[in-house]
Amino acid sequence: METEIRTLGEPGFAGDDSVLPFEVDGLDVRGRIVQLGPMIDTILGRHAYPEPVARLLAEAIALTVLLGTSLKFEGKLIIQTKGDGPVDLLVADFSTPGDLRAYARFDGERLQAAQEAGMITPAELLGNGVLAFTIDQGAYMQRYQGIVEMNGESLEAMAETYFRQSEQIPTLVRLSVAELFDRDAEGNPRQSWRAGGIVVQFLPQAPDRMRLPDLPGGDAPEGVEDFYHHEDDSWSEAKALVATVDAGELTDPEVGAERLLYRLFHERGARVYPPVPVFDRCSCSRERLGEVLRGFSAEELTDSVEDGAITVQCEFCSTAYKFDPDEFGG
Structure with a gap:
């Protein structure tokens, strides 16, 4: 195409x-x-x-x-x-x-x-x-x-x-x-x-037209002027x-x-x-987060339980995923 x-x-x-x-x-x-x-x-x-x-x-x-x-x-x-x-x-x-x-x-x-x-x-x-x-x-x-x-x-x-x-x-x-x-349509502030x-x-x-002057090295002797580099007219x-x-x-x-x-x-x-x-669009998913939790130790899983569930919230999209600790043998 x-x-x-x-x-x-x-x-x-x-x-x-x-x-x-x-x-x-x-x-x-x-x-x-x-x-x-x-x-x-x-x-x-x-x-x-x-x-x-x-x-x-x-x-x-x-x-x-x-x-x-x-x-x-x-x-x-x-x-x-x-x-x-x-x-x-x-x-x-x-x-x-x-x-x-x-x-x-x-x-x-x-x-x-x-x-x-x-x-x-x-x-x-x-x-x-x-x-x-x-x-x-x-x-x-x-x-x-x-x-x-x-x-x-x-x-x-x-x-x-x-x-x-x-x-x-x-x-x-x-x-x-x-x-x-x-x-908005109803007159409310937005x-x-x-x-x-x-x-x-x-x-x-x-490619030679694209060349830029070198960045200053900071080690030139006092009184020595930087070399003048002519910039391409098109640029x-x-x-x-x-x-x-x-x-x-x-x-x-x-x-x-x-x-x-x-x-x-x-x-x-x-x-x-x-x-x-x-x-x-966020790339988070229940499956991916579940795999991460499966890598936790038993102690870490226990510490993550709150109100009978493990809740993980994506920092990017703020979606909250709830898991049953029994899924991970907890």
Whole structure:
């Protein structure tokens, strides 16, 4: 089956919760863009996260679906932060072709103290630690993991650093999150979440055009200037165009992904591929959790019993599974 490719401006609309791949021949760039609506609102609403935590997790989700839908094999992409801040863990787990689950872990008291002190930037909430990109190609393949230090940068900047270090591909990432307030049909107040993002990569046919300057080593003699590296004109233009995107445009349903791409790149021959839908789907199951419990010792099983049953709740989707201890010989 041939892949459908459309020139921007032709009929078609990706809509919410679909990642739209695109390429711009005139600038030698490829990328993906997404607007997330009902899916991300469901995930965040399920856990009733405090606003700063919801924003952080929404960014991680948008980044994960942008990168995960580019996988050419059956597998997983897991993006995870682990730090010493009030929000000590973010996990977004994408399984091909389009299943996403995510959750955040935070210390409520430390988070409240940080908010009262006005310390609500991503760097302050996440603290020092690492951002890990894990690619899992299945049981018979070795996992690949790339690690980026969390050093006060945004998730966007850390993702760009990851591609520069691991793939040597010039990459630009923009992420945006919006909390919307309106009223339902009966006039009652209503709140919902949206997120959007775009990733653009420079992939010319001549690999030498893609070369970036080396990262500073920090050991040059005092007074010696860094070597100037001329950036490819096409990549400079692509970055300048993406820099014009307002954060609100990435989440505005009235703009839409294709309309935004048209605004940015139509003069350079932008084309889009079929959108890839993404879904709020957890991979947990009663069978899988039962297998985990079967690995418990008799003492551990006994300690897990409450009100005559063993209850296990999935951290991702909050589904609670109840087991009879007799199933495990308890």
